[in-house]
Structure formats: C-alpha cells, structure tokens
Amino acid sequence: MELKKIWLSLAQMGGQEQQYIHDAFDKNWIAPLGPNVTGFEQDLKDYLGENCHVTALSAGTAALHLAMVQLGVGLGDEVICQSFTFSASANPIIYQNATPIFVDSEPETWNISPTLLEKAIIDRKIKTGKYPKAIIIVDLYGMPAKMDEITTISSTYNIPLIEDAAEALGSEYKGRKCGTFGEYGVLSFNGNKIITTSGGGALVCKSRERAQQTIFLATQAKENKPYYHHKEIGYNYRLSNICAGIGRGQMKVLPGHLLRRREIHSLYSELLADVKGISVMQCNRRTYNSNYWLTCITVNSELLNITADNIRLHLDSVNIESRLLWKPLHTQPVFESYPAYTDGTSEGLFQIGLCLPSGPSLTNEDIERVVAELKKRIQNHKCQ
Numbered sequence: 001m002e003l004k005k006i007w008l009s010l011a012q013m014g015g016q017e018q019q020y021i022h023d024a025f026d027k028n029w030i031a032p033l034g035p036n037v038t039g040f041e042q043d044l045k046d047y048l049g050e051n052c053h054v055t056a057l058s059a060g061t062a063a064l065h066l067a068m069v070q071l072g073v074g075l076g077d078e079v080i081c082q083s084f085t086f087s088a089s090a091n092p093i094i095y096q097n098a099t100p101i102f103v104d105s106e107p108e109t110w111n112i113s114p115t116l117l118e119k120a121i122i123d124r125k126i127k128t129g130k131y132p133k134a135i136i137i138v139d140l141y142g143m144p145a146k147m148d149e150i151t152t153i154s155s156t157y158n159i160p161l162i163e164d165a166a167e168a169l170g171s172e173y174k175g176r177k178c179g180t181f182g183e184y185g186v187l188s189f190n191g192n193k194i195i196t197t198s199g200g201g202a203l204v205c206k207s208r209e210r211a212q213q214t215i216f217l218a219t220q221a222k223e224n225k226p227y228y229h230h231k232e233i234g235y236n237y238r239l240s241n242i243c244a245g246i247g248r249g250q251m252k253v254l255p256g257h258l259l260r261r262r263e264i265h266s267l268y269s270e271l272l273a274d275v276k277g278i279s280v281m282q283c284n285r286r287t288y289n290s291n292y293w294l295t296c297i298t299v300n301s302e303l304l305n306i307t308a309d310n311i312r313l314h315l316d317s318v319n320i321e322s323r324l325l326w327k328p329l330h331t332q333p334v335f336e337s338y339p340a341y342t343d344g345t346s347e348g349l350f351q352i353g354l355c356l357p358s359g360p361s362l363t364n365e366d367i368e369r370v371v372a373e374l375k376k377r378i379q380n381h382k383c384q
C-alpha cells in the first residue's frame with residue numbers, strides 16, 4: 001500500500017478565496033489594481049496593529065528590493081544581512097550593486113547575533129570610513145529575533161533596520177507583531193508560507209507617504225500627468241487584484257492556521273520529550289511568541305551516531321518530506337567572497353538541524369507517524 005505523502009508545508013485554502021476571485025471577475029476587476037488589493041492591505045494593516053502602512057507586492061523579494069531602493073542603497077554602499085537565511089534576504093542588496101556584509105546568528109533564537117552585529121558595524125566603519133547603509137534581520141522559521149538589543153544598536157549607530165518577516169506573519173516579540181520592528185518590514189505570501197496568494201508579498205512601512213512612494217515605485221514610477229512621464233526608474237511589482245483576492249480569503253483562516261502550527265509544534269515537543277539526543281527548537285513564549293512556521297529539531301550526532309540527513313533520508317523513504325536548515329549565506333558559492341562576521345553558530349546549526357512537516361492541514365496522526373519513523377531510524381542504528 002502506498003503511504004500517504006506527508007509534505008513539509010502545504011498551502012491550505014479556507015473556502016472564501018474563490019468568492020473574492022469571482023467578485024473580481026464579476027466586476028471585471030482583472031486589471032492589476034482593484035478593491036481586493038486595497039482590501040487585503042487594510043486587512044494586513046488591521047492585523048499588524050502597530051502604526052504601520054502596508055503595500056501589497058508581487059513577492060517578498062520585491063518588498064526587500066523596494067526597501068533597498070527607498071533607503072537609497074547603491075553602488076559603494078554596504079548592507080548588513082543575517083547570514084542564516086534564504087538567499088532572497090540578500091539578493092536585493094546585489095540588485096542595487098551594493099555589498100552584503102554577513103553576520104552570524106546567536107544560538108537562542110537562531111537569528112542575528114547582537115554582539116556580532118555591533119562588532120561588524122564598528123569594524124566596517126574602521127575599514128571603509130563609513131557605516132553600513134542598512135541592516136537586514138530575519139525572523140527565521142517564524143522565531144522573532146532579539147529585537148530589544150537589535151533596535152538599540154540600530155538607533156545607536158543610526159542605521160535603518162529592515163525586518164525580513166517573510167516567515168513570521170503572526171509571530172510576536174513581547175506582544176508586538178513581527179514585521180513592525182524596522183523602518184521597513186517584509187512579508188511573503190509564497191505558496192509555502194503562513195498564508196499564500198499563490199505568490200506575493202508586502203512591504204510594511206511607518207508612514208502613508210512611504211506607502212505611497214512604494215506604490216509609485218511598484219507601478220513603474222509614473223508621474224501624475226495625462227501622458228506617461230518618468231523622472232525615476234520604476235518596477236512592475238504590484239500584487240494583482242486576483243492574487244489579492246486569495247489573500248483576503250487567507251486572512252480569514254490566518255488565526256486558525258497559526259493555532260494549528262503552534263499546536264503541531266507542541267505535539268512534536270511532547271512526543272519527542274523523552275527522545276535523548278533530539279531537541280525541538282523553542283524559546284520562552286512570553287518573549288518570543290513564534291508562529292512555528294516550521295518545527296525544527298536538532299540532532300546530537302555524537303550521542304545518536306546518526307546525522308540530521310540520515311533522518312531526512314529515512315523519512316523520505318517512507319514518503320515524509322523534511323528539510324535541512326538554511327545553508328548560511330556566507331558559505332554559499334554566490335556569496336562566499338563577501339565579508340562575514342561569524343563564530344560558527346549557523347554553520348553548526350546547519351550540520352545538526354532538520355525541519356519537520358508543519359503544515360496546518362496535518363492531523364495528529366500524521367505528526368505521530370513522523371515521530372514514530374524518526375524514532376525507528378534512531379532505534380535501528382542502536383540495534384546495528
């Protein structure tokens with residue numbers, strides 16, 4: 001019998017998405033902009049709560065790029081970026097012909113180390129005579145970064161912060177929503193993220209003027225004239241009205257999805273509590289209320305004599321998808337020539353970490369099957 005496939009993180013529709021799309025068809029709002037776009041932006045703004053403004057875009061990567069553009073990042077500038085992340089966090093630095101400076105993580109949240117961040121800032125000033133132009137931090141796997149320490153450093157050196165919260169919609173640090181901590185915040189609605197628009201993202205910013213500037217840049221920088229008139233280079237980065245319709249439907253199921261991701265994390269924690277050599281990644285929930293986009297474990301290979309990849313391969317053989325952690329950017333061929341301030345933390349985590357299936361549609365039985373197979377692989381080794 002074919003075993004049911006258990007995926008890492010599947011998108012799950014709530015039911016109302018098609019309604020919004022039908023509305024768009026009925027009213028002939030197939031053109032890029034329309035009521036679903038503004039409705040989705042308003043929903044996000046209401047959800048994030050803080051004094052923020054949201055612009056819906058075609059991708060999280062586009063949001064990062066427009067943050068770079070608006071901060072004036074260009075040739076000759078350096079931008080600090082958390083190394084332990086997806087390549088999309090750093091690519092827009094290169095789009096702007098600037099230089100990425102990678103900074104390692106600390107072991108508690110797996111996000112940027114405040115100590116190494118400050119060290120990097122001071123050292124770049126000594127080496128180049130100027131401070132980096134911006135700092136990109138990430139809430140990896142939904143876990144908020146050490147915001148108090150990071151925002152203090154950002155204001156001490158007067159370097160704007162960009163919070164890449166692509167994986168962290170719904171996460172909170174000390175009760176405040178991720179995506180609202182920087183000058184700019186980035187959300188993603190790609191297929192595998194917390195909610196999806198079948199591809200999309202958003203830029204969160206602090207004022208209406210900046211949101212308007214984001215829309216201006218995202219719609220080809222057309223000046224307000226009866227003919228096409230351009231004083232700046234623009235981009236075609238706006239979210240379509242159809243995709244925004246999916247987003248509006250997804251906002252209705254967001255609370256339920258968050259609840260389920262967190263339940264799944266708790267269930268894994270319970271089921272794996274007595275398994276020596278396996279730890280479930282977690283932080284004190286009062287400070288770091290992660291959405292647990294993905295539940296991650298670390299494997300003590302010395303104790304168990306197997307690696308995270310041995311477990312991944314076994315799970316794969318029984319139709320369960322798991323994934324190794326992000327490979328640190330400072331070790332990627334495409335980025336390894338850039339300066340990096342590291343202490344081995346993210347490289348160490350990359351060796352021992354594994355993301356387990358965490359999508360909201362998984363049943364408790366699915367999670368139990370994952371854990372049973374994981375235990376089987378560990379036992380097998382002990383018997384050999």
Ligand SMILES: *Cc1c(COP(=O)(O)O)cnc(C)c1O
Binds near residue numbers: 058085086164201
């Ligand atoms: C997914 C992701 C992005 C990019 O978002 P897209 O919408 O896919 O462009 C950026 N940063 C991180 C950390 C991500 O996980």
